[in-house]
Amino acid sequence: MSEEQDELSERARKLFAGPVEFLKSAPGLKFLPDPDYPEIAFAGRSNVGKSSLLNALTNRKGLARTSNTPGRTQELNFFDVGQPPQIRLVDMPGYGFAEAPKDLVKRWRFLVNDFLRGRAVLRRAIVLIDSRHGIKPVDLEIMEMLDGAAVNYQLVLTKADKVKATDLAETLERTKVEAAKHAAAHPQLIVTSSETGSGIAELRTAILEAATS
Secondary structure, eight states, X not given: OOHHHHHHXXXXXXXXXXXXXXXXXXXXXXXXXXXXXXXXXXXXXXXXXXXHHHHHHTTOSSSSOOOSSTTOOOSEEEEEETTTTSEEEEEOOOBOOTTSOHHHHHHHHHXXXXXXXXXXXXXXXXXXXXXXXXXXXXXXXXXXXXXXXXXXXXXXXXXXXXXXXXXXXHHHHHHHHHHTXXXXXXXXXXXOOTTTOTTHHHHHHHHHHHHHO
């Protein structure tokens, strides 16, 4: 790691160790906060471990609510990181919920697509992929949506502690091959575990780098 990367990593550690505040929920575009700060959005299938990852990232136990009901959160949730804020995290509603009614899925698509296309301060989307399953068709759909919206995104594997090292290596390789086919996908993949904390520091650094570059 270069001296520059070391410095960035330390800045990211300090930033996420400081104040992180819930700002607001936006059920529609007219409720979005003013575009004052660089935003990093988190997307993932229901039950991918998004809330746990956000909690691990910010060293907070209850920052993002974890729910046993897939697809319950149908709003964009905004969190300010730093005081004054330096970054705004956007927790997007989980996708790929079989139990959700069709009109809810449609609303989700409109909300997320409109947000992605029209948000000038959005620096990157973090797309979470479950290490146990790899990229599923519904993940490909969101990747294509991001490609179409010309939003730079980075794939992050979650729940790495739940799979054997050989299976994890295979999933990582398959994910890299798929990512290389997508114009808007960032080449660097990050493997994380909210349980063990592995990859969390790396993700913090990537977020700060995306927000400030």
